[in-house]
Amino acid sequence: MARNRVGVIGGGQLARMMIPPAVELGIDLRVLEEAEGMSADLAATGVGDYRDLDTVLAFAETVDVVTFDHEHVPPAILRELVGRGIPVHPGPDALLYAQDKLQMRAKLSELGLPVPDWAAVESADELGVFLADHGGRAVVKTARGGYDGKGVRVVTEASGADDWFLALAEDGHGGALLVEELVDFRRELAQLVARRPSGEVAAWPVVETVQRDGVCAEVIAPAPGAAGRVAQASADIARRVAEGLGVTGVLAVELFETTDDRVLINELAMRPHNSGHWSIEGAVTGQFEQHLRAVLDLPLGSTAPREDWSVMVNILGGPAEGTLQDRYPAALAAHPEAKFHGYGKAPRPGRKVGHVTVGGDDLDDVVYRARAAAAFFEG
Amino acid sequence: MARNRVGVIGGGQLARMMIPPAVELGIDLRVLEEAEGMSADLAATGVGDYRDLDTVLAFAETVDVVTFDHEHVPPAILRELVGRGIPVHPGPDALLYAQDKLQMRAKLSELGLPVPDWAAVESADELGVFLADHGGRAVVKTARGGYDGKGVRVVTEASGADDWFLALAEDGHGGALLVEELVDFRRELAQLVARRPSGEVAAWPVVETVQRDGVCAEVIAPAPGAAGRVAQASADIARRVAEGLGVTGVLAVELFETTDDRVLINELAMRPHNSGHWSIEGAVTGQFEQHLRAVLDLPLGSTAPREDWSVMVNILGGPAEGTLQDRYPAALAAHPEAKFHGYGKAPRPGRKVGHVTVGGDDLDDVVYRARAAAAFFEG
CATH class of the missing domain: 3.40.50.20 (Rossmann fold)
Known part of the structure; x- marks a missing residue:
């Protein structure tokens, strides 16, 4: 059976x-x-x-x-x-890299994958050296426990992460922080792939993600203007990460598209990811179905997009009073074409409580409608 | 709230x-x-x-x-x-017509809606009169309890329903059978609409249904060649039924397209219906989402199709041994574009245990692929 x-x-x-x-x-x-x-x-x-x-x-x-x-x-x-x-699935050997950003950076560098310049720093002095080598600005990240902008900080002084060094020392384990060059990027992208234990890999089109306060706010699928080299580079990177790290299930690779036309890895997530919610309606096989297929080692489904453009807008925080459902009469009447998703979570400032996806063939129109539909659930 | x-x-x-x-x-x-x-x-x-x-x-x-x-x-x-x-929703006054075909025929006739010639017959003699008036052939239906071809019989002799008359008499209630002209039809159609308690009605495109042994086997959405007059007539009929009978939620109207180009009502179902399963992926708003919106009196979603053609093929009976899941490795590998639905029911001859939907722009190709994908689960 x-x-x-x-x-x-x-x-x-x-x-x-x-x-x-x-x-x-x-x-x-x-x-x-x-x-x-x-x-x-x-x-x-x-x-x-x-x-x-x-x-x-x-x-x-x-x-x-x-x-x-x-x-x-x-x-x-x-x-x-x-x-x-x-x-x-994913297994512990792969998840290690999702759980520890220093291990992840070391592994990606070992595989020859494009990452921002980075170092493991154990003191303000070491951080100072990195800053001096990188124009006096850098991003410091805790190796463990960060998400949605937490555990990430831009520093311009060697003392800028002293509290985190202190916390690491008090933790008793010691350990290092990750410091990275502050990448001069044009935009952020995300490339999702799924991989089965038996090896099959399927990639969705690379998407553009728009972050606000370190949290994903909007996703445009596919990433505008990325059909050629950038799309190919992104898909290649994600495939190599999935295979090199032995990831099974859905893998999200967050990427920087730099002002000098490179694609660099920013973060990884070894699970379905906010940047893939558009695929529920926007692709023949959505990321959640694909994840289930992958972890059961079933053949993967087509990742072809079903619309020229799909735009997903997060509902962050939700209504100041009441529930998402209280806003449905107005929102659904205004946007019969939009797909509304509520997560069954109580509204709270900054919390992801739902999202809206709209598809169509005119990008400006689709962006406008997705934002307008989501706005019914804020304030 | x-x-x-x-x-x-x-x-x-x-x-x-x-x-x-x-x-x-x-x-x-x-x-x-x-x-x-x-x-x-x-x-x-x-x-x-x-x-x-x-x-x-x-x-x-x-x-x-x-x-x-x-x-x-x-x-x-x-x-x-x-x-x-x-x-x-639907309420008892509406459901009465779905529960009793004689009441339904009487009401549809009263509303001036196009139905096959019919009569309520209480004896073989009365059936004989109807046969004599309709070329010696007719369809007899029990007023209550029929579905998927059960309780429906073609008769050519006045004695052809004696067992059902006897059963009615033994039941103690007495009562009549429904007899209808045997409609000379080109094909069968189904028109689904949803109606909110507050009055809004939304119609999907009319579809063609293919029955085998009285059970729905395949659905083609939209019905080929029905874009003009037939589509309009079907939508108008379903809207008038929904409003005239006070239906809330999804209403399915099964129709005959006659060889002389009329559209006649065959059966009604006041709930989501097998002929609407294609809409889960094939329309912006699927019938199950629309039904939930309608019964909560929320604004209805767009019923626009998402593909030129969607074809749904039922999985009838399922595997002779094992489960649907046992067939997934082969079926999913062969048809990465197909959407597979399993109902969590044990396979049994003739039982609807799942369905497959395929979309695309070439109807012959879509029909071929949907049938081929579903065939993995039979035998």
Whole structure:
């Protein structure tokens, strides 16, 4: 009998968005959520702490393959699952690179992939040296735990990361910070691919992402003007990352397109990613369906776009009062063409609570309509 | 706070296919299933007999609006819900016409809508009179309980329905059978519309349906060659039925396109319908999303097609051994462009266990590929 039970660790909106394709394909999706009532609650079969071995083991024994809503499960737990013969995708060896940016940069450099200049720095003095070599400006990142702009800081002085060095020292482990050149980029791109354990890789078109305050605000698919060399370079990079790091499932590679026409890797995520939400309606196979296929080692679906342009706009924070649903009568009436997604999360400033996707053949019009539709849910 | 809890009575595949759009829109979908482990089990919050008032009442009190996977809930129970102020869509006055074909024919005739010649017959003698008036051939239907070809029979002799007359007599209620002229039709069409309680109506393009052994086998959207007069006539008929019968939610009108170029009503279904499954991927707003919007009295979404052609092929019966999932490795590899739907039902001869939809711009190619993809799951 075919393996058909997919266990997702983490009950956030990424797990939630796996539910529709699981229902459609007849896949038995089961979620271990951190607390009751989370975004993916409908598919939850367990509630507990993903840092607790017994909790994760008990859950994993009820499924055929384990995958993730996030990248924070401790490697020791993942290795224990693998040791017991439970398939884990992406596996602990790959996730290591998503969990530790220093390991990731070292591996990408070793593979000869294009990354910004970087160094591991353990002191203000070492940071000062890097700054002196890079025009007095750099980006400092904590190796672990950052997301959505957290754990990332632009520095112009050697003392600019002293608090983080202190925190590392107090943590008892010591360790280094990642410092990178401040890339002079034209725009940010994201390249998503999916890879099966047996090797098949499928790439969606590269997209342009627009960040606000370090958080993804909008995505344009495909990235305008990127049809030729940039698209090919992006797809090649993501494929090499997926293969070089042994990633299984969906991999998101966030990229800089530099003012001197290079494409450099910024960040990686080894899971479905905000920059791929457009694909739910905008591609023949959306990222959540593809992730399920990939982790079950099923043949991947077509990643061809279904529209000339798809634009996704996040709903950040949501209504100041009430729920997303309170805004539906006005929003749906004004935008019968838009696809609305609510994550079942209470509105809170800055929180990703939903998104809107619009497709069409006139980019300016599609951008305008997607923003206008999303704006119904703010303020 | 906006109404957001939709209760579905019945746990079949139609309830199941409401789950993806409910998850996407953030609608709280709850299902009363007939038994544990049914197709819509994931969203089930109750298990019980829909013919039992207390069971239905207890379920209905947990939701903001009640709708259906099927049309079989007794009218007395629905009236009790309405009497208690619980919105029911479609309501009991409309559902009456879906539950009783004689009532439906009488109402459609009263509205001046185009139907085949018909009569209510209570004896073989009366049937004989109708046969004599219609070239010696007719279709006899039981007024209640028929579906997928059951309760429908072509007769050429006055005695051809004696067993059904006997059953009616033994039932104690007496009552009549419906007899209709055997329509000389070119093909069968289906026109789906959705209607909100507050009146808005939205129509998808009319589609062609291909039946085998009285069961829907394939659907082509839109119906080839129907762009002009036939499409307009079909949409007008369905709108008039929805308004005339007070239908809320999705209404499916099955139609005959006659050899003399008329469009006649064959059957009605007051719920999402097999002939609308293509719209999940093939239209901007699929029938299951539209049904949820309609029953919550939310603005309806665009029904524009997303492809030149969409073809849906049912998986009838399914694999002779094993599950649909066992066929996925071969089917998905051969058809990366196809959208596969499994209903979580055990294969059984003749049972609808899933469907496949393919879209594209060359109809012959799309039909070929949809049939080929579905064929992986048969035999």
